[in-house]
Amino acid sequence: MGVLWPLEPATEAKHRLYKRYFDAWWPILLQPNGRTGRSWSKVTLLDAFAGPGRYEGNEEGSPVFTLRRLLEHGSVARMGLTRDRVQLVFIEKQRDRYEYLLGELGREFGALDRLPVRVEVRQGEAGRDSERILTEVGAWGRPILGVFDSWGSVNTPMSLMRRIARNPSSEVITTFGPNWFSRRENLNPDVLDSVFGGRQFWEHAADIEDSDEKWRAWLKIYREGLQRAGFGFRLQFKVVPRTGQPLYLVFGTGHQKGVEVMKEAMWTVDKSDGMSFKDPRCRSAAPVGQGSIFELEEAVDPELLALMEQRLLQGPASLETLGTWLLLETSQWRVRDARQAIQALDEDGRLVIPAGRLTKTSVIRLR
Ligand SMILES: C[S@@+](CC[C@H](N)C(=O)[O-])C[C@H]1O[C@@H](n2cnc3c(N)ncnc32)[C@H](O)[C@@H]1O
Structure with a gap:
């Protein structure tokens, strides 16, 4: 060269x-x-x-x-x-x-x-x-x-x-x-x-x-x-x-x-x-920016969902803990991304969330 x-x-x-x-x-x-x-x-x-x-x-x-x-x-x-x-x-x-x-x-x-x-x-x-x-x-x-x-x-x-x-x-x-x-x-x-x-x-x-x-x-x-x-x-x-x-x-x-x-x-x-x-943790999810996400307003990136599920498999956690985990342990996700991931997983019936509003202290676990 x-x-x-x-x-x-x-x-x-x-x-x-x-x-x-x-x-x-x-x-x-x-x-x-x-x-x-x-x-x-x-x-x-x-x-x-x-x-x-x-x-x-x-x-x-x-x-x-x-x-x-x-x-x-x-x-x-x-x-x-x-x-x-x-x-x-x-x-x-x-x-x-x-x-x-x-x-x-x-x-x-x-x-x-x-x-x-x-x-x-x-x-x-x-x-x-x-x-x-x-x-x-x-x-x-x-x-x-x-x-x-x-x-x-x-x-x-x-x-x-x-x-x-x-x-x-x-x-x-x-x-x-x-x-x-x-x-x-x-x-x-x-x-x-x-x-x-x-x-x-x-x-x-x-x-x-x-x-x-x-x-x-x-x-x-x-x-x-x-x-x-x-x-x-x-x-x-x-x-x-x-x-x-x-x-x-x-x-x-x-x-x-x-x-x-x-x-x-x-x-x-x-x-x-x-x-x-x-993110190295994700083996199958389509990465951000490759056409699959955010085209539909409600669609949530599969990488984010996969990571959130991986974390919840380790045990229940509050929304706040999940946000900090996303920030410090994943490649690109931020504290504020936790809420939309949890809402999407919940809509799919995959979570147990205490009744009422989703707050920072709500403890969430996989169904
Ligand atoms: C990937 S390029 C750098 C590109 C540059 N940082 C940029 O983004 O425009 C690597 C450069 O490091 C030089 N290089 C290779 N080994 C080196 C070393 N041990 N110490 C310092 N420079 C080295 C190469 O000659 C080459 O110019």
């Missing part, structure tokens, strides 16, 4: 999600907190597999759209951008892509040292160099959003995730490219130990043959790794583009608010072309 390559549909779908998420993330961290009136003295976004900044069809790569959207953000006047306070760090391993990225950022934004934020572009190896580079730019101790967007060679050690997890208000997004799960047999077991936190955590998944089960198992292992690393909240999902190969994403955050914001991003993203997000 040359310096540039064509933009795959899954990458384009992922970019749509990143744009929504980053647009929400910057003001949350940079604007004074409504309650305390304080805000962070420094915030760092690390794009550790940055790429050349451009695709063959002239589409923008992640470093370019990330910087552009920050500088042109609707709330930019209230975010207090200064070079000391806001920094974007881009790491690219391949020299020609690193040089292309430097040139591309210069063409798009002019001299980087004149920008109102610090932009640090390094040639380096994400797994080996991220921690050191974050130290050099003084990122630790203040929020970091780490984006680890490799294709098939995820090599970022769990020790790095652990350090980010223990850093204040910090988050990670790790993607697994379309071939990662099929190529896994060729990957070095020592690297897998480092990425997943130890052989004992991944060994059982090594022999899974079924390609559909493989991604579920490995994403679960990674998600559990992020939990051990210290991320209190994790999401994992498959990004399914309208055409072409899917890709897989795991998100870790220390705050429930991070989960809520990521889910809002998933819901406000333009899915009109049929792209969707799929």
Whole structure:
């Protein structure tokens, strides 16, 4: 592959999600907190597999759209951008892509040292160099959003995730490219130990043959790794583009608010072309955005219904508990989706609900 390559549909779908998420993330961290009136003295976004900044069809790569959207953000006047306070760090391993990225950022934004934020572009190896580079730019101790967007060679050690997890208000997004799960047999077991936190955590998944089960198992292992690393909240999902190969994403955050914001991003993203997000827990339900749902006003997504039934199979729960479970344990569903799922299952006669109005404390069980 040359310096540039064509933009795959899954990458384009992922970019749509990143744009929504980053647009929400910057003001949350940079604007004074409504309650305390304080805000962070420094915030760092690390794009550790940055790429050349451009695709063959002239589409923008992640470093370019990330910087552009920050500088042109609707709330930019209230975010207090200064070079000391806001920094974007881009790491690219391949020299020609690193040089292309430097040139591309210069063409798009002019001299980087004149920008109102610090932009640090390094040639380096994400797994080996991220921690050191974050130290050099003084990122630790203040929020970091780490984006680890490799294709098939995820090599970022769990020790790095652990350090980010223990850093204040910090988050990670790790993607697994379309071939990662099929190529896994060729990957070095020592690297897998480092990425997943130890052989004992991944060994059982090594022999899974079924390609559909493989991604579920490995994403679960990674998600559990992020939990051990210290991320209190994790999401994992498959990004399914309208055409072409899917890709897989795991998100870790220390705050429930991070989960809520990521889910809002998933819901406000333009899915009109049929792209969707799929929950690993669901094997049969049709995913969102593939024509089956919301066409009829009352129709409820089969994935939501299947997940809700799965949860109720574990035992009765209040509407409030079910909402929190949807938010924290499923890929894309929110607290408010619990009510419509319960109403739909009830209409099918599948539930026992205490008589009267459905309230937060109503305890619901399967019939
Ligand atoms: C999936 S592409 C990144 C795309 C980019 N983040 C975007 O969304 O536009 C992965 C990039 O990481 C680079 N790369 C591969 N291994 C790397 C490593 N170990 N460290 C840093 N960069 C690496 C590749 O050369 C490639 O440009």
